[in-house]
Amino acid sequence: MACQGLQKGETLASLKTESDGLKKKLEVERGKLNDVELHQVAEKTEVLGALSIKTRRVLKGHGAKVLCMDWCKDKRRLVSSSQVRTSTDLWTREHGVSLPCTWVMACAYAPSGCAVACGGLDNKCSVIPLSLDKDENLAAKKKSVAMHTNYVSGCTFTNSDMQMLTSSGDGTCALWDVESGQLLQSFHGHTADVLSLDLAPSETGNTFVSGGCDRKANVWDMRSGQNIQSFESHESDINCVKYYPSGDAFASASDDATCRFYDLRADREVAVYQKDSIVFGASTVDFSLSGRLLFAGYNDYTINAWDVLKGNRVSILFGHENRVSRVKLSPDGTAICSASWDNTLRIWA
Amino acid sequence: MTINTLAKGGWHRDQMACFRKMEKVIVAMQDPDMGMKMRNQRLLITVIPHAMTGRDVINWLMQKYNMCEEEALHLGGMLVRYGYIYPLKEPRSLVLRADESPYRFQTPYFWTSTRWPATELDYAIYLAKKNIRKQGELMEYEKERYSVLHKRINHTWDFVVMQAREQLRASKQRRKADRIVLECQEQAYWLINRPPPGAYNILDMGLERPNNFSTRVTLNSDYYKREIEFCRRALGRNRVKSSICLEGFVKYSEQYLSHDPIMQGCLPSNPWISDDTAHWTMNTEVVPIPSRLRVERWSFSFMELLNDAMGRREFMTYLEKEFSAENLCFWQACEDIRHGENSRIVEKVEEVYKNFLAPGAARWVNIDSKTMDKTLKGIQHPHRFVMDDAQMHIYFLMKKDSFPRYLKSDLYKNMLAKAIVPQEVKKSVFPFMRRQRHSSPSPAQAVAQASEEEGRA
Numbered sequence: 132m133a134c135q136g137l138q139k140g141e142t143l144a145s146l147k148t149e150s151d152g153l154k155k156k157l158e159v160e161r162g163k164l165n166d167v168e169l170h171q172v173a174e175k176t177e178v179l180g181a182l183s184i185k186t187r188r189v190l191k192g193h194g195a196k197v198l199c200m201d202w203c204k205d206k207r208r209l210v211s212s213s214q215v216r217t218s219t220d221l222w223t224r225e226h227g228v229s230l231p232c233t234w235v236m237a238c239a240y241a242p243s244g245c246a247v248a249c250g251g252l253d254n255k256c257s258v259i260p261l262s263l264d265k266d267e268n269l270a271a272k273k274k275s276v277a278m279h280t281n282y283v284s285g286c287t288f289t290n291s292d293m294q295m296l297t298s299s300g301d302g303t304c305a306l307w308d309v310e311s312g313q314l315l316q317s318f319h320g321h322t323a324d325v326l327s328l329d330l331a332p333s334e335t336g337n338t339f340v341s342g343g344c345d346r347k348a349n350v351w352d353m354r355s356g357q358n359i360q361s362f363e364s365h366e367s368d369i370n371c372v373k374y375y376p377s378g379d380a381f382a383s384a385s386d387d388a389t390c391r392f393y394d395l396r397a398d399r400e401v402a403v404y405q406k407d408s409i410v411f412g413a414s415t416v417d418f419s420l421s422g423r424l425l426f427a428g429y430n431d432y433t434i435n436a437w438d439v440l441k442g443n444r445v446s447i448l449f450g451h452e453n454r455v456s457r458v459k460l461s462p463d464g465t466a467i468c469s470a471s472w473d474n475t476l477r478i479w480a
Numbered sequence: 481m482t483i484n485t486l487a488k489g490g491w492h493r494d495q496m497a498c499f500r501k502m503e504k505v506i507v508a509m510q511d512p513d514m515g516m517k518m519r520n521q522r523l524l525i526t527v528i529p530h531a532m533t534g535r536d537v538i539n540w541l542m543q544k545y546n547m548c549e550e551e552a553l554h555l556g557g558m559l560v561r562y563g564y565i566y567p568l569k570e571p572r573s574l575v576l577r578a579d580e581s582p583y584r585f586q587t588p589y590f591w592t593s594t595r596w597p598a599t600e601l602d603y604a605i606y607l608a609k610k611n612i613r614k615q616g617e618l619m620e621y622e623k624e625r626y627s628v629l630h631k632r633i634n635h636t637w638d639f640v641v642m643q644a645r646e647q648l649r650a651s652k653q654r655r656k657a658d659r660i661v662l663e664c665q666e667q668a669y670w671l672i673n674r675p676p677p678g679a680y681n682i683l684d685m686g687l688e689r690p691n692n693f694s695t696r697v698t699l700n701s702d703y704y705k706r707e708i709e710f711c712r713r714a715l716g717r718n719r720v721k722s723s724i725c726l727e728g729f730v731k732y733s734e735q736y737l738s739h740d741p742i743m744q745g746c747l748p749s750n751p752w753i754s755d756d757t758a759h760w761t762m763n764t765e766v767v768p769i770p771s772r773l774r775v776e777r778w779s780f781s782f783m784e785l786l787n788d789a790m791g792r793r794e795f796m797t798y799l800e801k802e803f804s805a806e807n808l809c810f811w812q813a814c815e816d817i818r819h820g821e822n823s824r825i826v827e828k829v830e831e832v833y834k835n836f837l838a839p840g841a842a843r844w845v846n847i848d849s850k851t852m853d854k855t856l857k858g859i860q861h862p863h864r865f866v867m868d869d870a871q872m873h874i875y876f877l878m879k880k881d882s883f884p885r886y887l888k889s890d891l892y893k894n895m896l897a898k899a900i901v902p903q904e905v906k907k908s909v910f911p912f913m914r915r916q917r918h919s920s921p922s923p924a925q926a927v928a929q930a931s932e933e934e935g936r937a
Contacts, residue, residue, distance in 0.1 A: 358710060
């Protein structure tokens, strides 16, 4: 983008001052309608007892750190990706596909269940059609769709197999037409690596949220490419963002060892989930079906379950022997799957 | 592509914050008043002062953070793995044991965060010292590394040997107890910063993130002008009072509580727990008779109804009776354009125009003239979003008008009445093995109660 240059009477310093001033004003405006806190409103809800969630399955088979996973809409199958010293395995329960790329950081199931997308250090996001034929060489059918100038950190299909949204270490997010690989829209606004994105479950299906190393979580209009809302309250990189089931809010997980809850209509952060004894960064979050529980995976190998409304921790899940890289609720809400650097995935219910 | 591995000295900036937090805990543990009580520990024939047992560490953490034993063991274990506390017995096993095993605090000089990154030179000196002390009896991997270093930094080798000898001389002048302590501390440091092959590398941080504010985007006038523009727009935004928004979350969670298997279990049982897939079979996309919860959920919002294939089909049937099925068909066709392949947009737009918008079209949709004019104009240069306005108009028409009437209709009410409420399955496979069916109290009781009340009413 060509630099517009300074107008008469403007200096870089004066622009910065104006920008900072407006940001302060924005914070004041946001505070004006803040007439009650979430935990106060939640006082009338009943206290949650300890959850009796246990590991129900341990999925071994990756030879290296599992970096990402996604569920299929059929509620049972999942795809996971990992980092192997020389190559990368991309697993569905039936197939094992090796791709010539290390650190496959993002993977996603297509809504139809007939394909998976994956991307990472190769700066691309590719789509691989799945087939029931176990002998078929799936790697050969891999099709490059997204091209970034740095690693791909997250990918998701939008409402169909035909469109894909990606986030990248190059600081941008992008919307792609799968069939042609054409870039449909790009989203600029982050000032450092974008680490995560999530599509809004809204009626008009037009927005998504992204979080990154600039500590910001941004909400975007998919159609215009504009940054609609921005939240900057974390003290460190945001590793993961996830919408609340109603679409009116989202949660974030950060290296500052906290998870936060942001209300989109009130336009502010409404809860921080933290404890003195939790010193390691949170890498991933997901809600339970009703949105009452927030599951967060941490770099100290644990998963903490938080009461979203009251703000206290309900349960701590032990089991993994290395960092938890991803947690995801199954499509029907019956289980949580966690992926870890200990080379395994666990299913909790 | 820049990948700075740990070996090259790339340090994940935010790991420092994590280390600082652990150090805070460690400092609190050593507080003269509120910290742990330490005592002398006997190691063979030597007495080591200021030591504590694994059990002490766990009890202190449990008390300080009000946590259960499992969590205290876990947190304490991390402190040991990161080298803040090291074991006196079995020093190579960086594990916290919940018994009388003796441990000691690592001196801040040897905290990983203090001297980062651990240099090759320091490691060489350490190995040289050990080599001299043990008269060549290093461990295999240490021998290998020693010779690799010897080749690599050969030019400074005289300095390495000199330093090693000097440090050994100085340590000989210490009391035996202090000497042992220093050796343990140093060993613990190197076990973490140069782990033996095959051992767990706690300092593995994965990919280094460049995370450099100015390398991604130059903070020039364009950047600030965009920020200013964004703030101006944001200031003009409508915001909703917190009390209203937050109440919304409480209501949503309450409404969906019985649908949340993790919170309240699911009927007949959670397949992941019981290995019985009946729940999935009963809830596949198309079933002869849907479950009660599923049909109830259609009433929660228009989006819920449309997101469920069966719900959408039922709604279509209802609209056909009302002679307004073209609305749903139109909406679906628009979705198809919005989310479909680029290459087929033009052809799909034409189809939609022919079927729904053209004068005298077979399934003409009733949209207001302003939207119709705008849409017809836009069709001349078709693009992905050309139908957006018309689609929204029809969507809200269905949502505000047809949807509420559908919920009051016999079609829906009959569906709800017919819907299945599965029995909770409590069969055990083996009589002597009891399997837990639900992760939480059974919702079957709640349903039984509800129908009891209905019976009475």
